[in-house]
Amino acid sequence: MKNKIHVGILLFNEVEVLDFAGPFEVFSIATHLNSNEKVFQVSTVGQTGDMILARNGLKVQPHFSFLNAPEFDVLIVPGGYGAEEIEIHNDTMIYWIQEREKQVKILASVCTGAFLLAEAGLLNGKKATTHWMDIDRLEKEYPHIQVKRSVKYVDEGHIITSGGISAGINMSFHLVEKLCNIEIARATAKRMAYEIDFKSIH
Secondary structure, eight states, X not given: OOOOXXXXXXXXXXXXXXXXXXXXXHHXXXXXXXXXXXXXXXXXXXXXXXOEEOGGGOXXXXXXXXXXXXXXXXXXXXXXXXXXXXXXXXHHHHHHHHHHHTTOSEEEEOGGGHHXXXXXXXXXXXXXXXXXXXXXXXXXHOTTSXXXXXXXXXXXXXXXXXXSTTHHHHHHHHXXXXXXXXXXXXXXXXXXXXXXXXXXXX
C-alpha cells in the first residue's frame, strides 16, 4: 500500500462551493493506474470544526478544526465572499494560514482565496492571479504582488494561485500531474468527463 498524499481543504462561512468541491472531487477520485488505490487522502478543515454555511446555503461539516487538524502535504484555500470580505479580517484565520504555509509542500488558492494568502503576506514578490472580477483589487491593495491576468493558474513552486471558480479544477489537475504524473491526471480528467488540454492547461 502506497502512502497517500494528504490534501487539506479550508472551509469557512460563505465559501464558494465549486472552489472547494471541484478540487475535492479531483483529488478524491485520483487513483494509481496499476492498482486502483487512491493517490490522495482529502480532508476539510474549519476554524472551529462546526458546520459551515457555504454560498447559497449549502451546509458542510468539516472533518477537522484548527485545533485537531493533522499535518497536510497540500493545503487548498478556496475563495468566495467569505474569503474576500469576511475571513480577510479574521486574524486567527490569517495566522493559521501563515503557520500552515511553513509545513505544507504546496499551498494553493482558488479564486479570491488569493486574498487570504495576500493578507498573510505570502504572495509578496511572487506572481499570482485571482478571479477576473477581483484582479484589479488584488493589484491595487497588494502592490508587491506581480498580478497575472487571463491565466487559469500561476505556479510559483511552493505556492500556486488559480483564477475564478472552475479554474481551481484546472489547477487541481495540474497538481495531480505535478505530484504524480500526467497519466494519472489524464485518467482522472477522463473519469470526470472533464475536457482539458494538458499541453495548454495554463
